[in-house]
Amino acid sequence: MKLQRSSALIGAIALGAIALAGCGSDDNSASSSADTSGSTATCEGKDKISAAGSSAQKNAMDAFTSVYIAVCNDKGKTVNVAYNPSGSGDGRTQFIASQIDFAGSDSAIKEEQAAAAKQRCAGNDAWNLPLVFGPVSLAYNIDGVDNLVLNGDTAAKIFNGTIKKWNDPAIAALNEGTTLPDKDIVVFFRSDSSGTTDNFQQYLTAASNGAWTGGAGSDFKGGIGQGAKGSAGVAQGVATTPGSITYVEKSFADQNKLNSAQINTGSGAVEVSTESASKAIANTPFKTPGSKDLALDLKSTYATTEPGAYPLILATYEIVCSKGYDEATTQAVQSFLTSAVNEGQQDLENLGYVPLPDSFKETVSASISSIGQ
Incomplete structure (x- = not known):
């Protein structure tokens, strides 16, 4: 993966709301000055999505949500994403218990939790989709x-x-x-x-x-x-x-x-x-190349001695059902994640994150498009 700096930055994205990192909120109606005219998000499905987990991605999730609200407003639909930054472990637990639509986690779901998530997803695998690097x-x-x-x-x-x-x-x-x-x-x-x-x-x-x-x-x-x-x-x-x-x-x-x-x-x-x-991050490999589950193998990254490379990084995943949602949830989750992986990335560098490279966006977008298929 070759990481590139984003060339288009959206303007101010409700930084007052972003600064409140302690608790979740249903009010994510802050305005955004992003150019949403080229968005491929459909805004179909249910109006409200629920998620919880990683507090590391809370600021990014606020930005994603503000942009998504603007995208759907342009399409004449009112939407919201309620994200509670309760910690990665709690997010995975709530996802397994079907209390939320997807989880944010700084670690890929694995082992016993992956098996439990498969039950939640009607016998289908849960996928780890990295949307935030930092x-x-x-x-x-x-x-x-x-x-x-x-x-x-x-x-x-x-x-x-x-x-x-x-x-x-x-x-x-x-x-x-x-x-x-x-x-x-x-x-x-x-x-x-x-x-x-x-x-x-x-x-x-x-x-x-x-x-x-x-x-x-x-x-x-x-x-x-x-x-x-x-x-x-x-x-x-x-x-x-x-x-x-x-x-x-x-x-x-x-x-x-x-x-x-x-x-x-x-x-x-x-x-x-x-x-x-x-x-x-540039040479970090996937654990299972060719899979729609995009968990990363960061061991070599942590041990790097490459000059100028800062080794202490994390990838935050959105954990979703590959199949098993009802149709309205499938459409809504796909639509939100499509916006997040594209126009949602534009201002992440201003918030202290590392935007996804174009080549990586293509890989993540392919997995998002495959949800429910």
């Missing part, structure tokens, strides 16, 4: 330190409690010329079941040279720190706590005006940005 920031709050460099090894030891002070020799060695305080490190982690946690722990497993022994999973396994709910919760915790650090999507770090550590993969320190995350 870099994960190691966001910190250290008075007087605007530039901090970490690597996989030091990050793992911070988040498992092996490194306890900011002026630890291992951190100091990566930050020559920077005065680091003799201050305790306060770790914030996601208290809810989180795909961001799973991705972060996968990164630590791949990049820490054995320093991270807790493994991966949606629950934090570092054994230390303070828990906070959702991406907004950990970001706000760091913003109000000097000496603290967390893992959180760049969009939330930016919203809270937090500094983000550079990551040294062995080829120099790399700042978190759309460009550096795109470089890391």
